[in-house]
Structure formats: structure tokens, C-alpha cells
Amino acid sequence: MHTFVLNINMQKRITIKDIAFELNVHHSTVSRALRNDQRVKEETRELILNYAREHDYQTNMNALQLRGKTNNTIALIVPNINHNFFSDIVSKLTNLGYANGYVISVFQTNEKYQLEREIINTIIKYNFAGVIVSIAKDTLQCDHFALLKKYAIPLVFFDRICEDILTPKVKINNFEITAEITEYLIKKGYKKIVHLTGTTNINVFRDRQNGYESMIRNYEMEYKNSLQVSDDFTVEVGKDIFMKLWRQSPRPDAIISSSVHLTIGILVEARSLGVQIPKDLGIITFGRIVSSEIIEPQITFIDQQESEIAQLSFELLVKMIRHEIQLGESIEKIVRSQIIYKSSC
Amino acid sequence: MHTFVLNINMQKRITIKDIAFELNVHHSTVSRALRNDQRVKEETRELILNYAREHDYQTNMNALQLRGKTNNTIALIVPNINHNFFSDIVSKLTNLGYANGYVISVFQTNEKYQLEREIINTIIKYNFAGVIVSIAKDTLQCDHFALLKKYAIPLVFFDRICEDILTPKVKINNFEITAEITEYLIKKGYKKIVHLTGTTNINVFRDRQNGYESMIRNYEMEYKNSLQVSDDFTVEVGKDIFMKLWRQSPRPDAIISSSVHLTIGILVEARSLGVQIPKDLGIITFGRIVSSEIIEPQITFIDQQESEIAQLSFELLVKMIRHEIQLGESIEKIVRSQIIYKSSC
DNA sequence: ATATTTAATACAAACGTGTGCAAAGATAAA
DNA sequence: TTTATCTTTGCACACGTTTGTATTAAATAT
CATH class of the missing domain: 3.40.50.2300 (Response regulator)
Structure with missing residues (x-):
């Protein structure tokens, strides 16, 4: 026999079943109510929605994804964010994501191949909706990105790319x-x-x-x-x-x-x-x-037109997520950078 | 009758059951082999591990978490990463995380309260192991952080904090x-x-x-x-x-x-x-x-001693994750910033 | 009144994984 | 041989959702 000590702070998160139990309905009804299925009576829907709101119900994405639902999280992988080139792109992409209903999660490789690999694995494990990457200097081998394709996760390269992976790419001239x-x-x-x-x-x-x-x-x-x-x-x-x-x-x-x-x-x-x-x-x-x-x-x-790079990368990825672009397709967009003439030469 | 068109690229991800089927064992055996349980025979373990390696098996974290396992992902929320104060901290924290087996996922609020709220919801939905936050300028209300506590997700504030949330905080003087x-x-x-x-x-x-x-x-x-x-x-x-x-x-x-x-x-x-x-x-x-x-x-x-702020925040969060610090505990660390005298006054 | 349609809800299975327990197989002891 | 111990594997359930189908209740038609 094993005694289990429950941490005093440990709160079980409220689930659809908890709500069902409290309201004396089946959890499938709760599910439908929350997803605005017409098949549930107005009255009970109200009841359920109110209860959910009051108790801060949050969908468990793990369960949802296990059921095969897609999600709205995009991973952005950059070598570092100390350099303005990348931080500008991160900023722009965060805003674009937000405006379009995606959550952008930024990963920094610090130019390390090993970390890049691990991040890719994490992304696969958590089943992100898509990935936008600029590779690390250390990265000579691109197997991990091929892996992404294998798991059917959309991928867009920008700036620093893997030539041998067939997928949309955004570069400057x-x-x-x-x-x-x-x-x-x-x-x-x-x-x-x-x-x-x-x-x-x-x-x-x-x-x-x-x-x-x-x-x-x-x-x-x-x-x-x-x-x-x-x-x-x-x-x-x-x-x-x-x-x-x-x-x-x-x-x-x-x-x-x-x-x-x-x-x-x-x-x-x-x-x-x-x-x-x-x-x-x-x-x-x-x-x-x-x-x-x-x-x-x-x-x-x-x-280097960071803003345009971000914009194009985002658009390409979203199209891939929506299956408007095939997974293996190799579109290449070239952004024209510009010389800003000052007085240093 | 509904015909389902399978996308030609759509690959079902390889699961523990697939491996089990191919190798004519039960999936529980595969599970044990992958987790290095001693109860499985050396020979079959080898077989399973090899097969998994060759086919790039990746654990499905959604399933794993649904089983109630904790994970190793830390969310870092900052107002923006254009400013060196924050990008330095992000850099340092990424490295610390990597060195200690955590994956750091960075979110940028762009100083917007609404986005901050959404990010917190995402974090709850995906059940991150912990959160390190510096709040947006817009943030007047801190309910969303209270929600984190409700869901038992460890939280550390740094620099810009919510006074009324009882949780570890790292500030400068x-x-x-x-x-x-x-x-x-x-x-x-x-x-x-x-x-x-x-x-x-x-x-x-x-x-x-x-x-x-x-x-x-x-x-x-x-x-x-x-x-x-x-x-x-x-x-x-x-x-x-x-x-x-x-x-x-x-x-x-x-x-x-x-x-x-x-x-x-x-x-x-x-x-x-x-x-x-x-x-x-x-x-x-x-x-x-x-x-x-x-x-x-x-x-x-x-x-502003960004490095020390990052270090302290990380340590506090990890201690919370390991239950060495209680969830409601309100530790305050003050980092002493320093004046660097130059010639502008 | 009964039969038929419609609305509302309940049931059950599935997603991928881990784990206590039972079962089977193997080895050692009697 | 039988019995006991140990090793290895299989079974079944649980986690929180969604969803096709079955069931019930209510409403309408005959």
C-alpha cells in the first residue's frame, strides 16, 4: 500500500466532467455547449457556459490535440535575439500572429546546433501548428528539419536556410x-x-x-x-x-x-x-x-527589410497550415534589401 | 456518406502502438522499454529501441501530459525584446534552461494587456511547467496571474511585477x-x-x-x-x-x-x-x-544586472517546480543595480 | 387513442501513453 | 514429479476531449 501526500496547493484543474457532474448532465453535453453546438437546449447551454465562466474553465489542449485537433501555436526559431535583425522580426511576427489568431512561441538557439535539434524535437512532441526558422551558424546538417516534414509540420525558412530541404524560403538578395x-x-x-x-x-x-x-x-x-x-x-x-x-x-x-x-x-x-x-x-x-x-x-x-521578411514568412506558413501550399513545395521569395547612403564611405 | 480525402503528405505520426504491432509485442512493453524499465528483457528492449530510433519515434507529449506527467517547458513572458534589458535576460534564461534540461519558450506581449491575458490562457491550456513574467505597461489588473496559481502553475515575476499576487519576485533597487x-x-x-x-x-x-x-x-x-x-x-x-x-x-x-x-x-x-x-x-x-x-x-x-536577475528568477522558478518553494510564498529578491560613471554629467 | 417526427440528452469509443495487476513462462528448489 | 520463486509479457483502465449513434422525452400528426 502506498500513501499519497497531496500537496496542499495542488489543485486538480476543472474539467468538462466536473462541470457535467455538478450540473447533472453528461459531459458530452457540456462539450457541445462549450463548442456552441445547436443540438443543446438554450437553457442548459446558458447554465453550462455560466458555470464554466465562473470557474475559469480552460480547455485542456493536450486532450484536444490527442483527439487530432489542430492548434494555433507557431514556433519561431532564431539564432539569437540580441541582434536587431532578429528581434525586429520576432516583434513583427508576434504582432502578425496575434492579429490572426495565432500564438507565437519564440525559441533561441544561441547559434547552437544541438539546442536547435532539441527545440525541433520539442516542437514535434508538442505538435505545433507550424515553424518559422532561421538556422544556427553551427548547423551543417539538416536532418532535424526533414523530421519536421515527416511529422507533417509546416516549415518556412527565412534568411538563413537549409538549401536541401524542400519547403518555402524567404531570403534577401x-x-x-x-x-x-x-x-x-x-x-x-x-x-x-x-x-x-x-x-x-x-x-x-x-x-x-x-x-x-x-x-x-x-x-x-x-x-x-x-x-x-x-x-x-x-x-x-x-x-x-x-x-x-x-x-x-x-x-x-x-x-x-x-x-x-x-x-x-x-x-x-x-x-x-x-x-x-x-x-x-x-x-x-x-x-x-x-x-x-x-x-x-x-x-x-x-x-534588410525585416518587416517584409516577417510578413512573407508568416503568409507562407499560414498558407501551408491551411493546406493552400503543399508540404514539400519549394517556393523561394527574395526580398530586395536597400543601401541607405550615409557618410562613412 | 462522406468521402475523406487524405492529403498525400499527411503522415500519421508513429506511435508506441505502431511499434508494438510491428514487433508483435504489447504496447505496454514498448512503453516500458522506452522508459528503461528493468522489467523488460534485454533482447526485446534492444529490438524496440532500435526500431524506435530508426523510425524517429517521438513521444507524444499531449498523451503524456494527459496521463498527468509534468513537463520541462518554461514560459518566459516579456513586454518586448527590442530593448536590451529584456533581450539580455531572454538570452541568459535560454542558456540556463538548456543547461538544466528545460526548454524556454518566449512570449512577447508588446506591452498589451489583452495579449498578455491570452498568453496566460495558452500557458494554462498547454500546461507549462512554470512561468517567468515581466508585465506589460497596460496591465492594471492581475486576475490572469491569479488564475495561474489556481491551476497550480509556478510563477515568478521579475522587474515589472504585480504587487498583489503572492509569489516570488525579483526586482532591482x-x-x-x-x-x-x-x-x-x-x-x-x-x-x-x-x-x-x-x-x-x-x-x-x-x-x-x-x-x-x-x-x-x-x-x-x-x-x-x-x-x-x-x-x-x-x-x-x-x-x-x-x-x-x-x-x-x-x-x-x-x-x-x-x-x-x-x-x-x-x-x-x-x-x-x-x-x-x-x-x-x-x-x-x-x-x-x-x-x-x-x-x-x-x-x-x-x-541593471540583467544576468543576476535572470539567474535568480530561474532558480526561484525551478525551486517552485520542485516544490521546494510553496506556491503562494512571497519571496522578494532585490538585485542591486550599479551606477557606471562616464562623462555625461 | 396511437404513430411519427423532432428535439435533447446519454452512451461509448477513440486519440497515445503509463502502470497496477494478472498471467504466463522460465528457472530453481524440494 | 510438484512446488516455489523470479522474469517477462499481456490486459485493462485512466487521463480530458470530441463525435457518431442510440436513447429518451417532447411535440406533432394521424
Whole structure:
């Protein structure tokens, strides 16, 4: 015999059966009343609804889903939310979700493949209605996303994507825009342009590198330096990189930075060394610096159209959830990013 | 008669019963094998585990929870994640969760009471293991949190809290630190100090206002101006406020700002008007500006110890989940924030 | 009056899992 | 051989819902 000690706070949650018992009806009647089935008499419906309201009845989603009902929860997976690119998208998506009756649940991988995998498993286990993902830098293998498809959970990639998974994707024109700014710098007279980017395992950074290199080739520049930063994109890392670059010979005379945080690090050290921008060093960065207006000189940057990315991703996912788009379909939307010209080059 | 068209992609998820059927054992045996019950023969266990692995079996959490099992998902609710204060905490908590076997699911209220309510309902419906919350500015009523307690879901407040809900809370010393910086400004010779804060419905802003006012009273200053900003804390709003303040007579000679975004707005407009900092205007802000090091002059700010807030909140919640802290217990932890002295006053 | 339709409710099965208990099979002891 | 102990597996129910069908009660028609 086993004695069970009930925690004094432990409240059994009120169920449809409890209501049925109290009101002397069958629980199926309660269920129908709550779901506004016409088959239940006005009078009893009122009774049931009132009781439910008074006792704060909440549907048990676990039971509901077990019955095979779909739900309204969307998972959003991002590498991190410290960077404005992602936090802007999270914000926008939260609002879109709310306006359309979905609840957005945000997961952060911190750029870790392992955590990403675990999150995907959790999503499957809990049977989310859909997933919107931008993958971690660590992610070389995409099996876990294939798993999602196996379990028939709609999936949309944005920005950082897995090429080999057939599913809707939203990207920006990384190749073209990077080629464009590289050309812009060349035409401005810069000769030694460094391209600062992430691991080329990720489409975003690979495309940017290719865009940079293609233009360097076009203009037959003799200086070519596409630097892949494997560390996290932090201000500190930006400082380190700049110091190393500046000690090199020949020194670069322009930098294209893939990340705002790196850019800030560069600016800090440049200032401390008295490096003049844009005279000694030209700079263009992906993404807006929050305090851009009080930085002298203001930095030319690439507006990544976060809002549009969020909008498109959301629309695609909802269509998948509604079966208006098939599960294996591979739609690719390209968002055109824009150069915002300031005075840093 | 109703014909049912099965979506070609629609895969029934593999269950414990499927495995049982394929391997000619009872599903209870499969269940035991998967949970490493010693009662199942080594040989069959191997068979089952292999089959499960090969077919990517994932436990159905809905079924599991329906059986009354607890889970490992923690909900984190924040007003927004655009502000570094919150995004830092989200980051830290995600890592803590991961390290301790929990999955953190982040919800953003966008400062909206209604959305906050809905999120709480979702959390109850899905039966999360626990919740960590910083409330929205709109939130005047706290019934929804009482509901959480009713459903026996552990709850920890941090930073912005509901006073009347008895549950663990983690705050910073808003009153003391604001009093301290007010005194600091007074001693520096500033005579007309404006305090820029949020609605006093929220403890954080109320405490800060009280701290400011108490010190203004102590020193019998004749200028007193605690301004409650009801709009979102954005750079644009910061600009507007500064322009209004600067047109007033008498002009303020110092500003205490509750938000980094407001501060940036102020700095932008101050610069455009040629206002000298700290000579014409002193400034202190709550929270670090990401690009602080390249802003001239550097801004004195209050370090809110996000990391410690996250750590304490997490520990408290986990203790509640483990029943080491009772559900109604009202523990209050105060984190001591610190002034980081720079040259803006 | 009885037969027929309609409205309202009850019954039972199912979703996927875990678990106490019974049953069967195997091994050891008598 | 029988009996006792131990190991392994099967059975059945429960969790909270929904829903097709059966049942009852009420209303209408004959």
C-alpha cells in the first residue's frame, strides 16, 4: 500500500466532467455547449457556459490535440535575439500572429546546433501548428528539419536556410547587394576592401562572399580579403578583428561588415587609434545601428527589410497550415534589401 | 456518406502502438522499454529501441501530459525584446534552461494587456511547467496571474511585477538607485532635473519616481518635473519629448531617462540643436547603450544586472517546480543595480 | 387513442501513453 | 514429479476531449 501526500496547493484543474457532474448532465453535453453546438437546449447551454465562466474553465489542449485537433501555436526559431535583425522580426511576427489568431512561441538557439535539434524535437512532441526558422551558424546538417516534414509540420525558412530541404524560403538578395556595395566602394576609389562575414556553411554569408568576390574579379582588384568570422558577432570580437586587420600590411582601406555588432567594435577601435572615417577607412554595414544618428560620421548601411521578411514568412506558413501550399513545395521569395547612403564611405 | 480525402503528405505520426504491432509485442512493453524499465528483457528492449530510433519515434507529449506527467517547458513572458534589458535576460534564461534540461519558450506581449491575458490562457491550456513574467505597461489588473496559481502553475515575476499576487519576485533597487543618481546630479550642481519615466501603474516607474521625488524634497529643490511617458519607449518618442522640454521655460539642465531608446532620441535632438553635454545638459540613463563607446561624450548609466536577475528568477522558478518553494510564498529578491560613471554629467 | 417526427440528452469509443495487476513462462528448489 | 520463486509479457483502465449513434422525452400528426 502506498500513501499519497497531496500537496496542499495542488489543485486538480476543472474539467468538462466536473462541470457535467455538478450540473447533472453528461459531459458530452457540456462539450457541445462549450463548442456552441445547436443540438443543446438554450437553457442548459446558458447554465453550462455560466458555470464554466465562473470557474475559469480552460480547455485542456493536450486532450484536444490527442483527439487530432489542430492548434494555433507557431514556433519561431532564431539564432539569437540580441541582434536587431532578429528581434525586429520576432516583434513583427508576434504582432502578425496575434492579429490572426495565432500564438507565437519564440525559441533561441544561441547559434547552437544541438539546442536547435532539441527545440525541433520539442516542437514535434508538442505538435505545433507550424515553424518559422532561421538556422544556427553551427548547423551543417539538416536532418532535424526533414523530421519536421515527416511529422507533417509546416516549415518556412527565412534568411538563413537549409538549401536541401524542400519547403518555402524567404531570403534577401545577399549576392546582388554585396556585389553592389563592393562596386560602390571600388568606384569611390577604395583599393583594399575587406569583406567581413560568417561561416560559408550558411547561405547568407556564402552568398555575400560570392557577391564580393565576383565584383573584386570584375574590376580585377589585386587586393581580396574575405574574412570568415567563426566567433559570435559581438562588439568585442569586432574590436579584435579590427586590431588584427590594422596591424596587417597592407592595411585595408575599407570594410564591409556583415554585422552591426562587429561594426561597432571596429568603430570603437578605429576611433581610439584616430583612424579617420571615411578618409582612412570606408565602412558599410549590414543592418541599422540603433543609435546611428548620434554616431559621427553616420554609417552607410544595408536595410534588410525585416518587416517584409516577417510578413512573407508568416503568409507562407499560414498558407501551408491551411493546406493552400503543399508540404514539400519549394517556393523561394527574395526580398530586395536597400543601401541607405550615409557618410562613412 | 462522406468521402475523406487524405492529403498525400499527411503522415500519421508513429506511435508506441505502431511499434508494438510491428514487433508483435504489447504496447505496454514498448512503453516500458522506452522508459528503461528493468522489467523488460534485454533482447526485446534492444529490438524496440532500435526500431524506435530508426523510425524517429517521438513521444507524444499531449498523451503524456494527459496521463498527468509534468513537463520541462518554461514560459518566459516579456513586454518586448527590442530593448536590451529584456533581450539580455531572454538570452541568459535560454542558456540556463538548456543547461538544466528545460526548454524556454518566449512570449512577447508588446506591452498589451489583452495579449498578455491570452498568453496566460495558452500557458494554462498547454500546461507549462512554470512561468517567468515581466508585465506589460497596460496591465492594471492581475486576475490572469491569479488564475495561474489556481491551476497550480509556478510563477515568478521579475522587474515589472504585480504587487498583489503572492509569489516570488525579483526586482532591482529602483527607489534607492534613482534617489542616488538624483542626489549625484544635485551635488554636481544641476538645478533643474527632469525625471523621464513610464506610467506609475508599474512598480518600476513608480519606485523610480518616488526615489527622484524624495531626493528633490530632501534638497528642497524648487524645480521638480517627473514626466510619465505613456507612449512606447522609442527613439522617435525620445526626440519629441526632448523638443518639448527644450521649448519649455525654464529649460531643464539635466535628464534622468528610464530607457535607452528615449535617451538616444534625446541625444540626437540635443546634438542637432548644438546642446553641449554635460555643460548645457546632464544625462543619466537606465541601461547600457550598445554602441556606448563610440558616443561622445560617453553616457553615465545604470547597470541593471540583467544576468543576476535572470539567474535568480530561474532558480526561484525551478525551486517552485520542485516544490521546494510553496506556491503562494512571497519571496522578494532585490538585485542591486550599479551606477557606471562616464562623462555625461 | 396511437404513430411519427423532432428535439435533447446519454452512451461509448477513440486519440497515445503509463502502470497496477494478472498471467504466463522460465528457472530453481524440494 | 510438484512446488516455489523470479522474469517477462499481456490486459485493462485512466487521463480530458470530441463525435457518431442510440436513447429518451417532447411535440406533432394521424
